[in-house]
Amino acid sequence: MSLLVLLAIVLLIVAGHQLLRIIELSRGLKKTHEWKVSDSDNNMMGKAMLIFMVLFFIFFFWQVGRWLDRSLPPAASEHGAYIDTLWDANMYLVTFVFLVTNFFLFWFAYKYRGNSKNKAVFLAHNNKLEMLWTVVPAVALAFIIIFGLKYWNEIMDEAKDTNKISIELYAKQFDWTARYAGKDGKLGTSDFRQITGTNSVGLDSTDTFGNDDVLARNEFHIPVGRQIELSMRSRDVIHSAFLPHFRAQMNCVPGMITYFKFKPTKTTAEMRKDPYTVKMMDGINKERAKEGKEPIEFDYLLLCNKICGVSHFNMQMTVIVDNEADYNAWLAKQKAYKTVASKN
Amino acid sequence: MATPTNTGLEQEHLVHHDHVHDHDDHEESFVSKYVFSMDHKMISRQFLITAVVMAVIAMTMSIIFRLQLAWPGEKFAFINAMLGDKWGKDGILDPNMYLALVTIHGTIMVFFVLTGGLSGTFSNLLIPYQVGARDMASGFLNMLSYWFFFASSVIMVASCFINDGPASAGWTIYPPLSALPEAIPGSKLGMTMWLMSMAIFIISSLLGSLNYIITIINLRTKGMKMTRLPLSIWAFLITAILGVLSFPVLFSCALLLIFDRSFNTSFYLSDIYIGGRPLDNVGGSPILFEHLFWFLGHPEVYIVLLPALGIASEVIATSSRKPIFGYRAMIGSMLAIGFLSFIVWGHHMFMTGMNPFLGSVFVFTTLLIAIPSAVKAFNYITTMWKGNLQFTPAMLFAVGLVSSFITGGVTGIILADSTLDINVHDTYFVVAHFHIVMGLSAIFGMFAGVYHWFPKLFLRMMNKKLGYLHFWVTITMAYGVFFPMHFLGLAGVPRRYYTNSNFPMFDNLVDINEVVTICAIIGALGQVIFLFNFFYSIFRGEKAPQNPWNANTLEWTTPMAHIHGNWPGELPTVHRWAYDYSKPGKEKDFVPQTVPLSEGEEDGGTH
Numbered sequence: 001m002s003l004l005v006l007l008a009i010v011l012l013i014v015a016g017h018q019l020l021r022i023i024e025l026s027r028g029l030k031k032t033h034e035w036k037v038s039d040s041d042n043n044m045m046g047k048a049m050l051i052f053m054v055l056f057f058i059f060f061f062w063q064v065g066r067w068l069d070r071s072l073p074p075a076a077s078e079h080g081a082y083i084d085t086l087w088d089a090n091m092y093l094v095t096f097v098f099l100v101t102n103f104f105l106f107w108f109a110y111k112y113r114g115n116s117k118n119k120a121v122f123l124a125h126n127n128k129l130e131m132l133w134t135v136v137p138a139v140a141l142a143f144i145i146i147f148g149l150k151y152w153n154e155i156m157d158e159a160k161d162t163n164k165i166s167i168e169l170y171a172k173q174f175d176w177t178a179r180y181a182g183k184d185g186k187l188g189t190s191d192f193r194q195i196t197g198t199n200s201v202g203l204d205s206t207d208t209f210g211n212d213d214v215l216a217r218n219e220f221h222i223p224v225g226r227q228i229e230l231s232m233r234s235r236d237v238i239h240s241a242f243l244p245h246f247r248a249q250m251n252c253v254p255g256m257i258t259y260f261k262f263k264p265t266k267t268t269a270e271m272r273k274d275p276y277t278v279k280m281m282d283g284i285n286k287e288r289a290k291e292g293k294e295p296i297e298f299d300y301l302l303l304c305n306k307i308c309g310v311s312h313f314n315m316q317m318t319v320i321v322d323n324e325a326d327y328n329a330w331l332a333k334q335k336a337y338k339t340v341a342s343k344n
Numbered sequence: 345m346a347t348p349t350n351t352g353l354e355q356e357h358l359v360h361h362d363h364v365h366d367h368d369d370h371e372e373s374f375v376s377k378y379v380f381s382m383d384h385k386m387i388s389r390q391f392l393i394t395a396v397v398m399a400v401i402a403m404t405m406s407i408i409f410r411l412q413l414a415w416p417g418e419k420f421a422f423i424n425a426m427l428g429d430k431w432g433k434d435g436i437l438d439p440n441m442y443l444a445l446v447t448i449h450g451t452i453m454v455f456f457v458l459t460g461g462l463s464g465t466f467s468n469l470l471i472p473y474q475v476g477a478r479d480m481a482s483g484f485l486n487m488l489s490y491w492f493f494f495a496s497s498v499i500m501v502a503s504c505f506i507n508d509g510p511a512s513a514g515w516t517i518y519p520p521l522s523a524l525p526e527a528i529p530g531s532k533l534g535m536t537m538w539l540m541s542m543a544i545f546i547i548s549s550l551l552g553s554l555n556y557i558i559t560i561i562n563l564r565t566k567g568m569k570m571t572r573l574p575l576s577i578w579a580f581l582i583t584a585i586l587g588v589l590s591f592p593v594l595f596s597c598a599l600l601l602i603f604d605r606s607f608n609t610s611f612y613l614s615d616i617y618i619g620g621r622p623l624d625n626v627g628g629s630p631i632l633f634e635h636l637f638w639f640l641g642h643p644e645v646y647i648v649l650l651p652a653l654g655i656a657s658e659v660i661a662t663s664s665r666k667p668i669f670g671y672r673a674m675i676g677s678m679l680a681i682g683f684l685s686f687i688v689w690g691h692h693m694f695m696t697g698m699n700p701f702l703g704s705v706f707v708f709t710t711l712l713i714a715i716p717s718a719v720k721a722f723n724y725i726t727t728m729w730k731g732n733l734q735f736t737p738a739m740l741f742a743v744g745l746v747s748s749f750i751t752g753g754v755t756g757i758i759l760a761d762s763t764l765d766i767n768v769h770d771t772y773f774v775v776a777h778f779h780i781v782m783g784l785s786a787i788f789g790m791f792a793g794v795y796h797w798f799p800k801l802f803l804r805m806m807n808k809k810l811g812y813l814h815f816w817v818t819i820t821m822a823y824g825v826f827f828p829m830h831f832l833g834l835a836g837v838p839r840r841y842y843t844n845s846n847f848p849m850f851d852n853l854v855d856i857n858e859v860v861t862i863c864a865i866i867g868a869l870g871q872v873i874f875l876f877n878f879f880y881s882i883f884r885g886e887k888a889p890q891n892p893w894n895a896n897t898l899e900w901t902t903p904m905a906h907i908h909g910n911w912p913g914e915l916p917t918v919h920r921w922a923y924d925y926s927k928p929g930k931e932k933d934f935v936p937q938t939v940p941l942s943e944g945e946e947d948g949g950t951h
Binding site: 020024033034035036037041042045046048049052055056059060063067068070071072080082083086087090091093094095097098101102104105106108109112113114115118119120121122123124125126129130133134137138141144145148149151152153155156173192193195202235236237238240242244245247248249250251253254255256258280283284286287288293296299301303304305306307308309310311312313314316 | 439440443513514518519520521524527528613614615616617618622626627628629630631664665666667668669670671672673695696697700703704707708711712714715718719721722723724725726728729730731732733734735736740743746747750751754755757758761762763764766767769770771805806807808809812816819820823824827828831834835836838840841842843844846847848849851852853854856880884886892923925926927928933948949950
């Protein structure tokens with residue numbers, strides 16, 4: 001087999017070499033310069049530019065039509081809805097700029113394709129025009145900055161709700177642990193030197209606040225409509241807690257505690273009935289059926305979004321948004337850290 | 345043998361005594377001519393060919409991991425052939441090797457192809473030619489610059505052949521992942537070699553940049569005022585200044601990481617429990633690394649981009665047969681971009697836990713940079729307006745550059761907005777953005793430069809038709825690769841995932857990944873057209889005439905032979921700016937810079 005491939009390659013090289021010899025010989029006879037750009041070259045390339053533009057724009061709209069509804073579902077958090085609005089506004093603006101400037105670029109390439117009869121216009125600058133396209137982007141950007149920063153400040157502000165729930169997300173290669181404060185409402189402090197097989201998040205044994213803390217793996221629950229304050233730690237390398245459906249993300253950095261707050265607006269059950277999600281899950285399950293996999297239901301996910309090692313791609317946790325009663329029932333069933341630890 | 349260096353003093357000597365001094369007469373050994381050459385033209389060719397080899401390596405890597413991403417778990421004989429049984433057993437890519445490939449692909453493309461390759465080739469070729477100098481200020485340092493670059497390339501490539509595999513913490517090598525050998529196999533010897541290679545690369549870059557700056561400032565020929573310099577030279581000058589100011593910071597950044605790795609310091613490490621034990625390191629911060637890294641990392645984007653834009657300025661003006669529109673605004677924009685590039689690095693770190701207020705400052709500075717960038721794009725388009733466009737392959741690529749600069753640039757406005765960045769940070773949306781705006785623009789600029797200056801590089805012409813074919817395959821496939829990635833990002837797919845099929849939520853994105861990979865394969869095969877054209881034309885291309893594109897700049901006044909000192913006899917005197925194309929009242933549609941102003945004629949675009 002490999003001998004055949006080798007033979008084919010050798011034959012190809014020989015054939016190519018002969019072909020080149022013929023081309024070179026004919027070039028010598030014709031005395032023309034292959035590299036010179038003729039009027040017909042310009043004509044052809046100018047038209048090709050226009051055709052490319054049309055195909056490029058068709059490709060763009062084809063992608064939008066085919067793939068845009070595979071985007072994440074509408075935000076399931078309060079601030080996420082603002083982000084979505086801002087996103088749409090900005091995206092319309094830049095799409096407009098993208099289409100218009102690319103249009104002019106390729107249109108001019110077509111329209112002013114060279115011809116030996118033509119002469120270019122000698123135009124070196126025009127202060128008015130240049131002023132125009134300095135000021136217009138500046139004004140547009142001013143609006144983008146103002147709106148962007150307004151939301152940014154709100155999103156990044158401290159969690160101030162009196163009924164907020166503080167949860168710690170603890171990252172390590174390659175899984176997540178969610179820690180709830182327990183009955184006393186306070187998360188116990190931690191010390192990485194106290195990490196053991198049973199004390200996987202390194203709770204400080206001298207801090208009694210930690211005793212009733214609840215640890216959740218594989219999935220964690222949060223109630224709808226309450227402010228969730230996530231504090232994040234990492235045991236080993238940088239991870240990033242990415243909750244795409246809530247438009248929430250923050251890196252988990254060893255040696256630091258980082259924060260992100262959000263307020264979920266739809267329970268998992270509600271989200272499963274949301275028309276957008278239903279359509280999206282139909283698409284997903286159709287693909288799965290093709291491969292003989294069983295259908296799945298929608299779930300919120302926590303992903304790792306900072307390269308963290310070999311299983312980076314598989315570091316995930318399910319997030320369940322419950323109504324208040326279900327959440328309380330779930331939390332009541334969870335065992336406090338101390339009881340779990342003492343059993344071992 | 346006579347000294348082949350050309351110091352400023354010698355230049356004075358040559359000019360003042362009107363001493364025709366043809367260095368070509370004396371015999372040169374193979375080693376001093378082709379290997380340890382101090383001639384800027386030879387060094388330029390050395391950089392270019394090294395970069396071409398590196399680019400082929402990095403592109404092949406991308407095909408390997410794209411195969412895995414489109415068809416995870418499928419067996420490919422190609423993967424097994426490239427990686428062997430250790431990393432590609434049965435033709436399935438090893439997940440550690442996947443991370444290593446994305447890391448080395450990024451490193452090679454950013455540093456070795458688009459920094460070393462692009463600046464090294466065209467700064468070396470064009471600076472002495474276009475300012476009218478006999479060579480670089482220091483031919484010796486210039487030679488060292490190339491050989492340090494070569495050594496660092498060799499180390500980087502060699503690191504792919506060691507037992508634990510090459511560095512695999514991503515091209516940004518954030519610690520602790522890159523600092524701890526327990527965290528990932530690539531952080532063993534591979535990471536050490538990566539750091540060694542980069543340290544040597546930085547030396548190369550500094551030697552080169554200092555030389556470029558000094559040559560442009562001091563060795564301009566008579567009449568070559570700063571405001572008569574072609575925009576390519578302005579771009580190389582600003583690029584070199586950015587490099588000199590930012591690469592030392594990367595050096596210190598890398599050095600501290602070397603200390604953390606080898607001497608148990610704690611610059612970047614704190615509170616870590618790994619491999620079943622707590623580490624002693626306390627008090628360091630990975631965020632410090634990110635600050636230092638991106639203090640280089642962002643100017644680096646413009647180190648990559650500005651030379652490409654400079655090349656595009658020359659190619660577009662020459663091929664449009666029109667003066668570049670807004671020459672001074674172009675210089676102003678580049679200076680503004682250069683300055684701003686130093687105060688925007690935090691936009692890579694909105695989600696790292698950096699103080700959110702600091703984040704807002706970086707939002708502001710980052711969005712400011714869009715203004716000079718927009719000015720540049722509009723000026724290119726206006727340069728083409730009412731031109732007489734000559735579609736050389738170089739011009740096609742220059743138009744492609746403007747397109748990708750816009751297409752990738754507008755998504756930068758989205759990403760620079762910290763609020764919007766929250767949900768697309770580190771997703772494929774970012775991958776799409778920077779590949780289009782930085783990767784495509786810079787590589788298109790590099791292709792434009794190669795096609796345009798091939799006659800000066802190798803004294804022969806490249807094949808035009810193959811150039812056309814190469815362009816159309818490249819631009820269609822490049823957009824086919826990177827445009828769909830936006831939609832992966834919108835679906836929330838994080839970058840650097842070995843496979844997306846572990847997440848049912850991404851199961852409906854298979855066809856997007858397939859489109860990307862198929863386009864990548866065709867695009868990569870399209871580069872074979874270029875490689876053939878390039879190497880064939882070096883040896884068998886048609887002999888080039890002196891000024892094939894009817895251009896104004898000084899390099900086209902040199903004889904079509906590689907002689908030491910570039911011009912036999914006196915250096916040319918410059919009388920006008922570089923953009924007198926289609927000037928009214930002139931017989932031809934170009935007026936070289938060496939032609940004196942006629943009576944009452946004004947310089948610099950007024951008439």
